[in-house]
Amino acid sequence: MTATPQGKANISLVVEALYAVAAEPDRWDQLVEALGGASADGAAQADGAARIAGTVPERADPAAATQAGVVLIGPSGGAIAWNAGGAAAFQQRLGLVEARGLRFFNPANHEALDAARRRLRETAGGQVIVKFTQADDEAPHFAYVIPARALPTALAADLPPLGELGEGVVAVLFPAVETTDRLWATMRDSFGLTPAETRVAARLKDGLTLKEAADDLAISVNTVRNQLRAVFDKMGLNRQSKLVRALTQLGSLSDAFGQEAPAAAISATERGALATAPPIRFFQLSDGRRLAWRDYGDPQGRPVLVFHQGLGCSVLPRGSDVLARDLGLRLIAPERPGAGRSDPRSNFSVQGVGRDMAELAGGLGLGRVRIAAFMSGAAFALMAAAELGAGVDRVLLASVRPSGQMVETEHDAGHPGVLFRRRILRNAWLADTLFALMRMQLNRRGIERFVRAAASAPSDAAYLAAHPGVMDFIVDYIGESLAVTHRGIADEVRCAARSPDLDLSGLSAPISVWHGADDAMTSVDQVKAWLGGRAAETRVFAGTGHFLPHKHWPEVLGWLAEE
The missing domain is CATH 3.40.50.1820 (Alpha/Beta hydrolase fold, catalytic domain)
Structure with a gap:
């Protein structure tokens, strides 16, 4: 696998290429060409890599995905309890549920969840919306984070009695994929949507095209496009299909509790690793x-x-x-x-x-x-x-x-x-x-x-x-x-x-x-x-x-x- 030492590339070509790189660094490919020098010797290495299959986490029952999912997180960050819907929603989209914690496939989600828990402590807020990044197609997946003791009784089945939970326990609520419309006030507060942007998002969630939404709202298609672009920017999305999916997810939980959300949602991101x-x-x-x-x-x-x-x-x-x-x-x-x-x-x-x-x-x-x-x-x-x-x-x-x-x-x-x-x-x-x-x-x-x-x-x-x-x-x-x-x-x-x-x-x-x-x-x-x-x-x-x-x-x- 080790090559025989070869002669240096033509020095004049290399120096010329170095000057090109100095003037414009993204022309580095000229240097690669100049460094070629003499042609390589030896036969090509055989491409015989053995493929060893890794272990794939067992998926939860798909039928459980129709239930609203709940995962209880203890003060130290460990997952202390969950229902079938919580396991299904998490494992089918985001990672693994373990006794010592949630293991997200995307580590940026850990930071987003940690920030949500911290915001609940600092603001004594009723709920926080978190946008997680999914494992496969990278479409976003939204969830609510609330104090566990505020969990509605209807969502607490198959979980430990809420009165026995200690301080600092929070509940992460993963929505079932079913439609409802009682989420717009929370959406406006969490993502900073204007009333006009909210109206456009609502029409698109209902399945209207851009032209149909424009006609229904008595505005131009260009205005709808501009408002939609603003919604995308504020929610961290880039496609209409992802917007509809996100609103549907959030809508399935919006009737469960009638509290207002904090002013800004938390999003998982891979940017800013150096700053953080x-x-x-x-x-x-x-x-x-x-x-x-x-x-x-x-x-x-x-x-x-x-x-x-x-x-x-x-x-x-x-x-x-x-x-x-x-x-x-x-x-x-x-x-x-x-x-x-x-x-x-x-x-x-x-x-x-x-x-x-x-x-x-x-x-x-x-x-x-x-x-x-x-x-x-x-x-x-x-x-x-x-x-x-x-x-x-x-x-x-x-x-x-x-x-x-x-x-x-x-x-x-x-x-x-x-x-x-x-x-x-x-x-x-x-x-x-x-x-x-x-x-x-x-x-x-x-x-x-x-x-x-x-x-x-x-x-x-x-x-x-x-x-x-x-x-x-x-x-x-x-x-x-x-x-x-x-x-x-x-x-x-x-x-x-x-x-x-x-x-x-x-x-x-x-x-x-x-x-x-x-x-x-x-x-x-x-x-x-x-x-x-x-x-x-x-x-x-x-x-x-x-x-x-x-x-x-x-x-x-x-x-x-x-x-």
Whole structure:
């Protein structure tokens, strides 16, 4: 799997391409072409990835979806009781109901629910509307959050007696899909709809077309369109069908209680991960350098060391703090030397970085830890695990990028992101210049083009299209990784190009490998070969490529929380 070292690309072409990137960063594809140099040698790697089916949560009885669903949440965030409708509505659309809490498929939903509970406490309000994001088609799903003691008697069947519930227990009410019209006052208050916008939404919910709504209201179709656009913006929707679905869901519960909602609804979102992340912390190593790190989840929870990808930092997907806390995890997310806010390392090596991370774990008194690593963070995670030895319980490697140069094949031609990695490793002498330019000329347009090119597998492109908030996360993530210097990523490229042998003699923890079946960068067979047969478990995700760590982030944390 390791390529024979090849000659450097034509220097004049590369310099010309670097100037093009400096002038306009989103022209990076010119650099990829210039880095091509000599044609790759060697036969194409066989595409023989074994597809291992993951466990699929058992679905609740579909018939129960016709009932209004209720899930009771205790003060600590755990689900303490639920009825059949609650289990059905949640499991068919949003995630898993567990005794220790709700495990949403989309971790941003954890943050939205946590914000709703906090608003109830702070305002002593009667109810809060929350817009959750669903698992499959990403259509929104609305629910009410109310104090459990305010739950109407008609909805309390099959639940513990309300009078016996302690303080701080809230009820999450998932509507049955049936129609009623008594929700407009709550809609106006929660989403800030004007009376005119409310009238338009009501007509569309009743099945009228835009023209029919305009005729009924005696206004122009253009006015209806403008009002509908305002409704979409305020409710976080983008299609008329989703609006009708949301109003139908809310309508099925609006008669259950006659209280007014707070002034604004809470929506789950993946945007703003950097702004809502825990504060950056610093740990001073024995040689005087500082490692930057963030602390997510339960401070007393099971400790996990999280190793970011190459062009990465300590910012985790939005909702991770609440999800980790609910699962009893403490996520320690350090930034490698020269990345984010961490000081560079003069003698950068996989072994040296592994020792830094082991020193961090010891200095924080973490005790026995678990390790999760993504993409090119895998090599550093393995070395840290070897340094910590018996102090590591288990290791998860997702979307692994093996160190060392790899043969460029015909298959790579359709994947610009793959070509970029192959060629920059082959010409690692350019890493300093390239990433210095990237840092100086960093802009959203250039990052977006780079990311979309990396999403060359159809499943990746579809995931980005369905999750626009992920792009915001990546833009923040890359910007933060280059906030101080480009040294970290440049050092990692040069280190990977040297194809260092990993001394894993001290590693005793079992290694689990998760890989996307559509991952164009590496196959799972190449990953297993790089690990030298050390993988104790391999799981391949169908319909998943480059974005496996983000797409399956809640499953990653669920796996790390397992006993």
